Amino acid sequence: MAKLTIVFGVLLILLAVIGFVSTGSEHPTALIPAALGLIFILFGVMANTTDSKKRMLWMHISVTVALLAFLGTIPAAIDSIRLSRGVEFPHPAAILEKAAMSLLCLIYVLFCVRSFINARIKAS
Numbered sequence: 001m002a003k004l005t006i007v008f009g010v011l012l013i014l015l016a017v018i019g020f021v022s023t024g025s026e027h028p029t030a031l032i033p034a035a036l037g038l039i040f041i042l043f044g045v046m047a048n049t050t051d052s053k054k055r056m057l058w059m060h061i062s063v064t065v066a067l068l069a070f071l072g073t074i075p076a077a078i079d080s081i082r083l084s085r086g087v088e089f090p091h092p093a094a095i096l097e098k099a100a101m102s103l104l105c106l107i108y109v110l111f112c113v114r115s116f117i118n119a120r121i122k123a124s
Contacts, residue, residue: 001047001055001059001111001112001115002044002045002047002048002049002055002058002059003044003048004044004108004111005040005041005043005044005047005059005062005108006040006041006044006045006048008037008040008066008104008107008108009036009037009038009039009040009041009042009043009044010037010041011037011104012033012034012036012037012040012101012104013033013034013037013038013041015033015037015097015100015101015104016030016031016032016033016034016035016037016097017031017034019031019033019093019094019097022093023093023094027091027094029094030093030094030097032101033097033101036065036069036101039065040062040065040066040108043058043059043061043062043065044058044062046058047059047062059112059115059116062112063108063109063112063113063116066105066108066109066112067105067109069101069102069105070102070105070106070109073098073099073101073102073105074102076094076095076098076099076101076102077098077099077102077103079095079099080095080096080098080099083095083096
C-alpha cells in the first residue's frame with residue numbers, strides 16, 4: 001500500500017501541473033493538488049518500512065488525509081455534474097480539477113479500506 005500511496009501522490013501532482021498549465025499558468029491555486037500529492041508521497045515513503053506498526057500508522061494517517069480531502073471536495077464534484085448539465089461557472093477548470101482530485105481521493109480511500117479489511121481477515 002505504501003507504493004500505491006506514492007503513485008496517488010504522483011497522480012495528484014500531475015493533475016496539478018496539467019491544471020496549472022491548462023489555465024495559462026495564471027492561477028497558482030491550481031497547484032493545491034500538488035501539495036496534497038507531496039504529502040501522500042511523504043506518507044508513502046514513511047510507510048515503506050518493515051516495521052508493521054509504523055506502516056499501519058502512516059497508512060492510517062494517509063487514508064484519513066485522503067478522506068478529509070475527499071469530503072472537502074464533494075461540493076466541486078456536485079458542481080461538475082451541474083457544469084455538465086449546462087450551468088455556467090466563473091472558473092470551470094477549477095471545478096473540474098477539484099472534482100478530479102475528489103475522485104482520486106475517493107478511489108485511494110476505497111483501495112485503502114479494501115486493504116485494511118483484507119489485512120484484518122488475514123490476521124484472524
